[in-house]
Amino acid sequence: MIRLNLVVQICLERMVTPVWTVRALSTMSRMSSTEQLEVKPFESIPGPGGLHQWPLIGSLLNYKPFTRFTPETLHNFLNHMHDKYGPVVKLRLGSQVVVVCDPKDFETVYRNEGMYPKRTSFDLITAYNKRNNVEPGLSQLQGEGWHALRSPINKRLMKVDSAAHYLQQHNQVADDLVQILATQNLSPEEVQKLFFRFSAESLAVVVFNKRLGLLEENPDKEALEFLKLSETVMSMIQKALFGKSIAHRWFRNSTYLKYEAAQNVVRRMAISRITQEKVKFEQMKTSGQFKEDHSNLLFSLLSETNLTIENVSNVMISLYFGGTESTSKYIPVFLYNLAKNPDKQNILRKEILNCMGQDDPLTTKALSQMPYLKAALKESFRLSFPSAVTSFRILPVDVVLGGYHVPAGVSIFMFGQRATRTHFENPDQYLPERWLRSDDKTLRDPAHSMIVLPFSYGPRNCIGQRFAMQLLYLAAVKILQRLDVRIHQDSVNGSFIYKPFIQAQSPIGFKFTGVR
Numbered sequence: 139m140i141r142l143n144l145v146v147q148i149c150l151e152r153m154v155t156p157v158w159t160v161r162a163l164s165t166m167s168r169m170s171s172t173e174q175l176e177v178k179p180f181e182s183i184p185g186p187g188g189l190h191q192w193p194l195i196g197s198l199l200n201y202k203p204f205t206r207f208t209p210e211t212l213h214n215f216l217n218h219m220h221d222k223y224g225p226v227v228k229l230r231l232g233s234q235v236v237v238v239c240d241p242k243d244f245e246t247v248y249r250n251e252g253m254y255p256k257r258t259s260f261d262l263i264t265a266y267n268k269r270n271n272v273e274p275g276l277s278q279l280q281g282e283g284w285h286a287l288r289s290p291i292n293k294r295l296m297k298v299d300s301a302a303h304y305l306q307q308h309n310q311v312a313d314d315l316v317q318i319l320a321t322q323n324l325s326p327e328e329v330q331k332l333f334f335r336f337s338a339e340s341l342a343v344v345v346f347n348k349r350l351g352l353l354e355e356n357p358d359k360e361a362l363e364f365l366k367l368s369e370t371v372m373s374m375i376q377k378a379l380f381g382k383s384i385a386h387r388w389f390r391n392s393t394y395l396k397y398e399a400a401q402n403v404v405r406r407m408a409i410s411r412i413t414q415e416k417v418k419f420e421q422m423k424t425s426g427q428f429k430e431d432h433s434n435l436l437f438s439l440l441s442e443t444n445l446t447i448e449n450v451s452n453v454m455i456s457l458y459f460g461g462t463e464s465t466s467k468y469i470p471v472f473l474y475n476l477a478k479n480p481d482k483q484n485i486l487r488k489e490i491l492n493c494m495g496q497d498d499p500l501t502t503k504a505l506s507q508m509p510y511l512k513a514a515l516k517e518s519f520r521l522s523f524p525s526a527v528t529s530f531r532i533l534p535v536d537v538v539l540g541g542y543h544v545p546a547g548v549s550i551f552m553f554g555q556r557a558t559r560t561h562f563e564n565p566d567q568y569l570p571e572r573w574l575r576s577d578d579k580t581l582r583d584p585a586h587s588m589i590v591l592p593f594s595y596g597p598r599n600c601i602g603q604r605f606a607m608q609l610l611y612l613a614a615v616k617i618l619q620r621l622d623v624r625i626h627q628d629s630v631n632g633s634f635i636y637k638p639f640i641q642a643q644s645p646i647g648f649k650f651t652g653v654r
């Protein structure tokens with residue numbers, strides 16, 4: 139029972155897509171009539187049989203004490219399944235799911251997801267919304283309702299320069315982060331918390347139009363309260379996601395009550411801040427100071443006449459929660475790959491110092507001159523994928539995956555992590571060079587564009603990816619500009635788990651020393 143919940147959810151929220159890898163899907167060839175004749179029936183997809191296919195028990199049998207796997211090592215379990223059964227596997231993971239690991243199959247799934255791609259929503263949030271009469275946010279909605287909310291945000295957030303509007307303020311937040319790392323001797327746990335504060339502070343600039351002061355020596359009481367409650371909200375979602383709470387669906391258990399109490403206050407605080415900004419916005423409009431250029435996300439959404447304060451607040455809360463945990467967890471992973479590979483770190487630092495010196499802020503111009511930085515992050519995504527499964531979809535139509543017929547309505551997991559190993563030479567090495575273009579403009583190590591999709595793909599991909607990339611670039615650039623990053627010998631050695639985003643099994647022991 140416990141695992142059931144986990145299973146469906148585990149993968150659904152972290153599917154990943156970078157702007158740079160997207161290739162036109164129209165290149166996918168249609169199947170010939172001979173190939174269609176060879177399609178094997180759904181029933182013949184290999185996978186564990188017998189009790190393993192039973193609705194409830196089947197899911198439980200995947201994990202400890204029946205196997206060596208846990209929900210946090212789902213990626214290892216899925217690898218084990220593919221080793222045993224091949225590239226298409228049928229499993230019980232909550233419901234019956236089909237897991238695929240061939241990028242050609244990912245392409246087929248994305249190509250057939252339709253206008254309103256479907257992903258299961260978080261049941262804890264759904265329960266809260268229903269009981270409190272709160273309108274669902276982006277990640278909870280499906281169908282036309284999802285599309286109606288996503289469209290106005292999409293046109294703003296997915297613009298090439300959507301994050302750049304906040305770059306100056308984000309530089310300041312990153313400077314504060316580096317100052318703390320350079321001057322304070324923090325424990326691995328404190329460094330991890332610091333990255334959380336960095337992400338929360340940076341996203342607050344976007345969703346509330348102002349800094350909260352979380353990196354100050356003595357942050358203000360309300361800001362700290364907001365941070366603490368945000369942490370409670372996220373840890374309760376995590377608990378429900380991992381099957382440690384299931385009863386919240388039917389009654390207010392302790393996980394639900396903690397979530398509800400924290401979420402009520404977070405919502406109140408968010409609505410109050412956004413209402414204050416609305417007043418400011420109205421004044422700017424009256425005095426003719428407001429320019430309809432969509433670059434300030436909050437003002438721009440407040441200017442939409444069909445969105446209420448409640449709608450705008452819901453969107454902003456979705457962005458804040460969608461972005462803080464994911465980004466803060468990935469910063470140390472990226473740094474870990476650079477710290478473990480000092481030669482690559484030095485190449486990157488050289489590029490940074492060539493483009494912007496030791497004290498300058500990161501600008502869009504400098505960013506455009508840093509191919510190694512982009513390759514370094516992409517290679518980090520390949521080697522240390524942010525989520526156990528790239529993406530998860532329930533399709534509206536039948537498809538053929540790996541030669542098997544998969545009917546509409548079946549849950550499909552796209553297990554990109556396996557592809558990030560099988561499609562590359564020296565897959566366990568951190569080699570940013572594999573993404574650099576050589577003189578003849580061909581990739582040195584060409585790979586299918588559907589393999590490394592940290593933000594998933596298509597109309598339901600990660601809406602905050604430009605912000606995530608900006609913060610990851612900034613954290614790396616600003617830190618390497620001033621500091622050399624190493625790992626304490628006794629610290630983690632590449633052992634990562636997923637909760638639901640990647641994180642080191644225990645906080646990484648970084649050593650930061652000045653490079654001046």
Ligand code: HEM
Nearest residue numbers: 152153154277457460461464465524594598599600602606
């Ligand atoms: C390293 C950081 C991040 C990773 C790896 C990540 C990954 C993902 C993935 C994989 C999805 C599901 C996409 C799909 O099903 O196709 C998603 C959805 C989402 N992400 Fe992110 N994300 C990150 C940062 C952010 C940030 C910074 C924000 C906000 C500013 C954000 C907001 C959201 C929202 C609101 C959704 C739901 C979109 C929808 O259902 O329409 N994420 N993210």
